[in-house]
Amino acid sequence: MAQSTAVPTPTRGHPKGLYLLFTTEMWERMSYYGMRALLVLYMVGATNNGGFGWSQAKALQIYGIYTGLVYATPVIGGFLADRYLGQRLSVTLGGILMMFGQFVLAMPGNSEALFYGGLGLLVVGNGFFKPNISTMVGGLYAPGDARRDGAFTIFYIGINLGAFLASAVCGTLGEKFGWGWGFGSAGVGMGLGVLVFLAFGNKLLGNVGKSPTQVARTKGPEQAAPAAALTRAEVDRIIVILVLALFVVFFWAAFEQAGGLMNLYTDTKVDRSVFGWEVPTTWFQAVNPIFIMLLGPIFAELWTGLGRRSKDPSIPAKMAMGLLLVSLGFVFMLGASKQSEAAGKAALMWVVAAYFFHTAGELCLSPVGLSMVTKLAPTRFASALMGVWFIANAVANYLAGLIGGYAEKMGEFDLFLAIAVATAAAGAVLLALAPMLKRMMHGADETKPVADEPTTGSQAQVA
Template sequence: MAQSPAAAPTKGHPKGLYLLFTTEMWERMSYYGMRALLVLYMVGATDKGGFGWSQAKALQLYGLYTGLVYATPVIGGYLADRFLGQRLSVTLGGILMMLGQFVLAMPGNSEALFYTGLGLLVVGNGFFKPNISTMVGGLYEPGDPRRDGAFTIFYIGINVGAFMASAVCGTLGEKYGWMYGFGSAGVGMALGVIVFLALGNKFLGNVGKSPTHVKSKASASSPAAPRVALTRQEWDRIVVILVLALFVVFFWAAFEQAGGLMNLYTDAKVDRGVFGWEVPTTWFQAVNPLFIMLLGPIFAEVWTGLGRKGKDPSIPAKMAMGLLLLSFGFVFMLGASKQSEAAGKAALMWVVAAYFFHTAGELCLSPVGLSMVTKLAPTRFASLLMGVWFIANAVANYLAGVIGGYAEKLGEFDLFLAITIATAAAGAVLLALAPMLKRMMHGADETKPVEQVKLDVESAPKTQVA
């Protein structure tokens, strides 16, 4: 789905990947910095600048906010495809999110400012998120074995930002005041916009400059233009995207307990002492991105190596593995809840072990899913379908807040047990469906030998829209 001819493949990656990596890193530092503080801020005492809300109310708003964050990309993707182009959309989204963080940082503990800041973040994310992900796919030709590995590298950038968020924004907000945490998140987003604008033309070429709808119309005017109507194969591939999105809801509804229920659980019921020093609660939000940085390069190399050998597992099979690993991670939360019930506090290693397996599952599912959309989506609907993919995250994030709110009624153990069973069942069903879904992709997920992709790139016309 390259929007301009990519460089002939080598063992390395285009420089544009690392620019998008850096831009996404700063944006995720902004997002996760705010996320690490959000529920703690809402339940925090009013005399310390918080709102003093109940846990259930805070988690409900948390779920609504994160759900909207992942719902608006379908609108942002549509506007990028039809009118704005991906580059302009990413810039606009970054600026809106920067402003949102600075509004949250304004002193006064005002609910009006609070909701205004959240609104700017929601709209800005809608422009930013689907389009930067789609641009990563635009750097590679169809069949390029580097694509899944590229999305895993890109995903490492996401989690470098998330790690910085906990270390910087979380520490400043928790220790020195909420406004400093939110303000530092705004500075991070500003840096991302500056880097993207300064280096975009140099490293990205024409990728993302023009709306893909305009490109498709231009191609359709030529004598050898492809059919405008979607083919049966294209419809099958869209169906695969939608089916996998349903299973993604199960994954993220469970995984996103990290920012809500597991965050509050860690704050209240985990012994965070290490050699006489208490680890700040927000620092636990850095465990997942730390594991991503450690495991991400391994996964990237494994997927790329298997792709070159023609032994790469199918996308649905990888995603099923992700669900099963996530389920296994919640087994450790069962151990934690049993210990906290018996002793008052759970050992922090239970939570760390849970995050380890959640991270391994995430690496099997999330970057692979992003790569999958760029492989299967028809070019003229690329950003729109990336937005649709994020709708699954929107539903899941809203459900995560609703599910987390039941902890007060059911107890943590019963809730963690239900999550464990549900994600294991979803993973088993997806694994059974994997062969059928692979057939419906009609070869779009298959890689080519590097030599063949080089020949395709060299023989492609300069204005190719793949």
């Protein structure tokens, strides 16, 4: 295993580098979710208002392809970081490319060439950025550190603080003042993230992420030959990553209806009036991040506290809970669909309740999954396997667009029912498989008792 070079930190606190990565990811997610909140509305928008005037089905198909590619390219970005660039340079390069991508989308003229060019820059930039910043969070902690799942939940709060800013800033500017203002503000947010990362990286991250892991691992007494065969335990752990990735496809294909079908449904079939004022559609994209910020600290403390007492549920069990909770969220969308069919509009609280349970499920699955990859992946393939993990998101986002498009053919109620049943079934199967998958981790997910004395960065290894 390669040694982490994280700066010293008390074992009950968190490294300051975590909060730098938190802030950088916050600005990047503000950029991504700001653009995402506007994307389908922009594509179906009237041409005399700057939109493309495309059909809902075409817009959702393009949305699914784009978001799928966003989560597919991290495999390549992770490989290049592991082999050649290092995680820190990759994050910087990715952030700069995404900033330019947003500015290209903001250019006037309603040009399809600029539209697809901007999306392309965002896809490539995200490939460099996404897997490497997540892997660097894991690099701050030693194997068995009970704080790791909690750290990823804190990191996840940063993601969703950015998503909240996206709806409040980018969504409002895009809906009220023009699409270019929304996309442009997303580019400014990404630029701020890059500046913060460059300004404080050396001070707060030490050497974490500076060198490619396949170069760094040749330094020190614990090195193995770069071409050394994987051990049986390493193979089993990789299999666990792949199996769990299959199940999270079900979760994200359901969850990502938020940016597509649920976004369009809220726009046309939900009564958004509050005390006589109509809430902008894009503001509903902020409901999930608000719940993340409220519930995230509770989940972070819950996982850390249970870990210290060796009572933490297994990673597969947590993910199964996430699937069951997202299924429950779609039960509320069934209520919304029934009401909108009968009365013309559904009460907004149906949608808010759905987002609440989707958020609780997300906190059981997504940050835990990121933490899991850093625990199970062999160090020399850490960023690449993080990219593989995001392939599940790629497949799910593409499927989300296809699934959402069926709403026009089969109706929202039947589609919401199918999603609820599929995710509940997947959750039940994963819960049944959880004991076997835990055994295949060979103890990599087990936590160790923590002490109050500091742990030096030179002693911390990346799992």
